[in-house]
Amino acid sequence: MKPETPDADVTIVFDATCTLSDGTVLRANVYAPRTDEKVPVLLLRHPYSKDNPFVMGYLDVFRVVRAGYIVVIQDVRGRFASDGEFAPTTQEQADGVEAVAWAAALAGSNGIVGTWGASYGAETQWSSALGRPAALKSMVTVNSPSHSHTRGFVMRGGAHELGSRLGWGHGAVGLESTRRHNPPGAEGFANALRAHAEVQDLFDDDKIFTTRPLRDLPTAEPMLTWVAESLGRDSTDPWRSINMTAGHYDDIDQAVFVVGGWYDVFLGSTLEQYRGVLEHTKRAGLPLPHLVIGPWSHTSQADRLGELAFGTFSSAFFPGADVGLTEQHLRWYDATLKGRTELLENVPPVRIFVMGENRWRIMNEFPPRAHELQRWYLGADGELALQPGHEASGSSYSYDPADPVPTRGGATLLPPPYQPGPFDQSPLYERSDVLSFTSAALDEDVTVIGDLEVTLFASSSAVDTDFVARLCDVYPDGRSMLIADGIIRASARENDGSLGSAGPRPSPIEPGTVYEYRIDLWATANTFLAGHRIRVDVTSSSNPRWDPNPNTGKTAYTSAERVAAEQTIFHDAAHPSRITLPIIGTPGTETGRAVPASDSTKNERQ
Incomplete structure (x- = not known):
């Protein structure tokens, strides 16, 4: 096809054909600099139409091309301009390997390929990398789902x-x-x-x-x-491991830069992929991966999310810790594809935004070394304290799957009107099936950075049920802002899918028996300011985020039967239900140096 020429610097070829070994034709738009120099290729593959400008959103493609790169945006098999049948995820390793080789051979290419893209466009990168194509040298993955199907979007906690x-x-x-x-x-x-x-x-x-x-x-x-x-x-189905990166990080030798958001549905997977590559690079003596996590959702990297504003310098376009995201891509590719390694010499590998204090912190690894792992114990009368109660006690509620607790914010990717991010949970406290455990007002700032886990000792009248836990930041004016949440399906208590098909299969519980449940809330970075309070909410549903457990031992896919369940959360010395928080020291230590806040704390000091 004849190239389009929007200006003197860039040429565009629409519908460039890539014929796969099975005869299927994939089509792409190719943006190239007008130069005689051979340059690297940056490849994006996704199912949302190569002609859709919104998919490019966070990256200024023309700026990247003018910086000396060929940019290729390809429709995956079975989507829009490409031929074939769409088989989500399972098709992407083989197709990706061939697409990388095709891109490396394009006119004007120097044979070196990097990849970029968010969401499914991040998954296609990891899938290609697992096939170990020789030309692929560098990746920038944004909001990636493909560590495991059980780490968000498909399943979580069973x-x-x-x-x-x-x-x-x-x-x-x-x-x-x-x-x-x-x-x-x-x-x-x-x-x-x-x-x-x-x-x-x-x-x-x-x-x-x-x-x-x-x-x-x-x-x-x-x-x-x-x-x-x-x-x-269920969570152990072998289908859930196809083309997933869990357990395969020794096959990833590319330079990797990972970007995510605290309120992205793929945060768990994004962090696991960063950690997997981090451990591999340490063992292999390779350069460390880079990580950026902002107060963002799956679809927004702006300075405001949910019901909170985080300040101008929290956005991906004006991040206080660094240059904008397009510039970060260019710096990364210049260093890893063009050999300009000096560009990364003074760039901290990890840049994360700490909510509450509303500052970026920079560090070498995530999570940073915690100053202390604090255990905050659920107690009688809704208390949350640093010591467990001594007298036998419990709190009970009735969970009716016909009337589930509605989802309010969080790390979600839901259709309208359900929005992601930090939302006030107070409207839910009028319900009798939501328990809240709240600390006294804090005398000083408490900064939490790292992994979050809730341990519950609980019983149910059902043979299967769910338990949901939320961490909230309670403001002096009474707002209870959601920081992080998670779920465990009782039948998946021994294997939420993280152990794969080789682990225990889902199994029923004995009604009335107390079990210990561990609920993974993934991770956060938040400073609970002096005068604020820490709160843990416990319930058994969040609809429509997670499928309400029918409490029957049957699945909502095959059965319409539902029964109410009586739930009891135990909180005493013998049953120390709790949340474990990684407490971080003051900025300037090895736990992360803070970047000057500029105007970024103006919303939170209240």
């Missing part, structure tokens, strides 16, 4: 990410997949659009989330049917 999965199957990939299952032309597209609108009506009135069994969801959208079927697979 529960299904109901809202995210259905929302993705419909809103992100549904219409195009339905169009391809209809005859070509205007009539076929009209049929697809009608089917899409029919399903959208179910989202608009929330019926999509209350349909039981889930296998009865409308079949007019093929991708939604595929997603619904995946909701019938």
